[in-house]
Amino acid sequence: MTKAKPSAALGARLSLQAHSRDNVATLLDAQLECATIASGLAIDRGIPFGHKVALCRIAKGSEVIKYGVVIGRATSAIRQGEHVHVHNIA
């Protein structure tokens, strides 16, 4: 099932999708100026270590899934590649 292997491709941020159902991934490095993750997905710059990024668009009110479970819901529409945290989920 889940392939949790993160790839350390050059010039891309290290990130980990904990479960195949997840719509967020956790960033695992401090390359804040870098704007892509290893899968090629473009992400916002400046997302800190340990914080989450949206792997797809998440509509307002929709489930935010990490570890394969619902950890919260979007309190505003979240773009693909956007920082996901207390400002847009609860």
Add this chain to the structure above:
Amino acid sequence: MYMSTISHDVPIGSGWRRSDGRVGLRNHVIAFSTVALTDRITSLAAARVKGVLPICPAFQRGLRGADAALQANMIKAVIAHPNVGAALIVTHDRAAAETLEADCLELGKPIIVLSLIAQAGMQSAQDAMVAHLQALKAEIAESPKTALHFSDLTVALECGGSDATSALAANPAIGRFVDRLIAAGGTAIVSETAEFLGGEAVIRAQSQSEAIAQDILGYLCIEEQMMRSDGTNYRGVNPTAENIEAGLSTLTEKTMGAFCKIGSNRFAGALPFGERPPVAGLHFMHTPFFSPTSLTGMVLGGAQISLFAMGVYNPSGMPLAPTVKICGNPKTLSNWPDGIDLDVSEIITGGSDYDDAANTILKLIGEIAGGKDTRAEEWREGQIIIPISQLPL
């Protein structure tokens, strides 16, 4: 649905099969002091016989109600534990010794009960204990081992010193191993009730029945009432400002960081402290969050080994069962190399994944069953602590 995968119940090592059918990963001779009065003399005697494991948990007299029953049951659970091959049981008075002797009649392992008051003199009493320990050690030295299967294993799942790496490396790696263990007919216990607050929806979704979910949620309710009576509002202060700065957005996300140790399995039952799971599968146990206490509950509930996820270093363990310290934090790994059994930091840096880690855990358990000491065993780490709820008489 879980029974269909029993075919994966392959031998993973060897152990000692006890008369109750359980298999020990260790064949300890224990010097067990059942009351604090005899702790010192018992530990002095144990230190004189190589390989003897002293168990001196400062047990009290004057416990009341449920506390008294719990302590009495936990004494029996120590002696009956599958990792115990033989036991010298020390108590103070003759009446207590008679009760203990009666309790041990059907355990089918070499046991000697000694009443301190029936001895004469500190040195002579200690010498008598040493002689008994040497005899017990000789008696079980040649005990044959049998194959150890997945289905023989009860594994305690623990975490301590948790940080961002535990939630992404050590805990999910344990979860992946537990997926295999449960699929092959094995048993796992996860505890620390306070850490489950915020995971209610997951408990409902990952229980085999509504009744089991309600049993677990009932324990959460007891825990939260206890917090409230102390004026603590756990949900109101979690995730903490520090958690939020570290990237955790919701209480459920924080809870899942520890909860992911259970993998994708469903709970087969909810247990009170130190109780043995009646069926195979994943079990919840109601324990305090302090790791030596929660490990005591799970090991006395029959776990022969524990998997302990760490972020920052945590030295605890439970002396009766090997504790496998698993860490994904590069700084902790570099500072505490002699205290950690398994490095899973490559999950974070990209060199490996959860399946690799699960394979390594399996291999390590086989080696430990084969006699390899865990770091906690090397350092003789660990305590037995039972949760006492009322002032003794």
